Amino acid sequence: MKKYLTFLSLALLLSALTTSCGNDDNPEDNFIPARDRAEEAPLSQAIIEEYLDTHFYNYEEFANPPADFDYQIKFDTIEGANANKIPLSQQVSFKMAKDRLKDGLEYKLYYLKVREGDGDRPEFPDIATITYDGIFINKEETTIDYTRRFDASTIPVRFDMTAIVNGLQDALVEFKGATEIITNPDGSVSFEGYGIGAVFMPAGLGYYVDPPVTSSIPTYAQLIFAFHLYENEMGDQDGDGVPSVVEDLNGNKLEEDDDTDGDSLPNYADADDDNDGRPTSDEIEIDGNGNITYPDEDGDGIPDYLDADS
Template sequence: MNIKRILFLALIVTFVYSCKKDDGGSSIPPTPPRLLSEVAVENDAEIKTFLETHFYNYEAFENPTEDFDYRIVIDTIAGVNSEKTPLIDQVKIEVVKVSTSDLRLGAEAIVETDIPHNLYYLIAREGEGVSPTSVDSVYVNYQGTALSGDIFDSQIGAPVWFDLPGLVNGFRKGITKFKTGGEVQENGDGTYTVPGSGIGMLFIPSGLGYFNGSATGKSYDPLVFEINLLAMKSSDHDGDGVITALEDLDGDGDLFNDDTDGDKFPNYMDKDDDGDGVSTRDEIEIDAEGNVTFPDTDGDGIPDYLDADTK
């Protein structure tokens, strides 16, 4: 199962309902999705219970042997493992506000706004490189499971490039907590090693994941991702010379609500951001080393490429 396809589809989730007519000609109305606020509380309780009753092989990361594969192994705190430090004491939390409009749930959904969701992340090894933004492209090994441990997708040992804007919110935001590895090393057998890469896990409530989708086998299911961040590159989706990270003008991680000229094309997909008939590329300056500056010809505090009054 391809995570890129699943995660992208999760952002534009649509539903096909079958309507059954009775003898009187009436039909059964479609069942609306559950309340986002209700599921958020339920998922958080499920994730907390898991974190309180499980641990990971932190001792192996603290004192790695030469043959250690740097894979995270989760086990239950019980028996000989009863004294292990639980995950709940090792994870960090970021609170992310989610609205029904973010999940594209359709007209049947009851509208809710800014419902807080706890995104839990575990850093087993931070990484020695740089952290991506939520709109960059990343090269990762990963494995996705439900809290039950059932695997629904995996690219362990076969890293792939992901364009983060196409992935679910929890993955996009969570991976920014890690750093990339060091210089890529060729092993001489056609394989490559990236030392010092960022390794950890994400524990994602369904409101930051697939919500009422069934990628894990059931709806409203929290997600767990094992992450190994190897490399990243800044994206320029529209090729206008302004990297996508800078097209998120309000810094909220949502590229779709930044549309300077109101033409229904967000800036990161618009080659003329201010709609003045002059391309963005012609209103910025890029030197021989690739450094970008943003002229403000009329001195009004708005760079030319975002200011329709200057050409």
């Protein structure tokens, strides 16, 4: 689930796959460049929409939960005894989500909102506690199943939302966490009013040509994550005292492209945002109640932590 290569160069992010064809003594003969992301986007959308048209989820169980229902989303094909089920395509919503590497490229990101949740909504750079079920949709490899689970956790796991695949990050902000966390007599924890949903993401918002080496995910695979969202907490990835959501200076809800000092380290991951030699944490003020103020010593309208000559 990690958002690998977040800080690597564009050249490396567009690294090639190798094949067994050609002259093994000359690696350049085996170099296959990644496909153009803009050309791949409509193909990804078509694959996802085909899946949504031909599959359904267990909506009837959610409508009338049996006594032992675990509230897990399950998908199946619309055929045979399930021929009259309502397809996912009639039950999902979508939002436009930006590609992180190619300017101007956006995707239709489909998500299923089974239950929005009644608690707090996470911001895009927050820390979220979720359970999840990860499934790929494969149209590339004839020797691999069309769909297959590649990762899952039924135990709540805390994830830095800036370090998971972009499509899941973009979907989680559409949901809310639990209203109540209950510690049971046996020491286990349960949640009330949490969000339940799923996201259907194109390869460009998933792993594209670089799936984790330990996974079974093929290249260019579309991904599905079904999830429960339990908790979220404010993210401060660089520990500088400035919430990462505040470090989104251009307000586009992407953490990667705000870099005040031009050092190729985004502000949310840079403990000295203006590169003046003074840590950001020394250029802000936090009172006993946790309220943050941002001094501007030279009165130029730029807070000190973003002002190299303050």
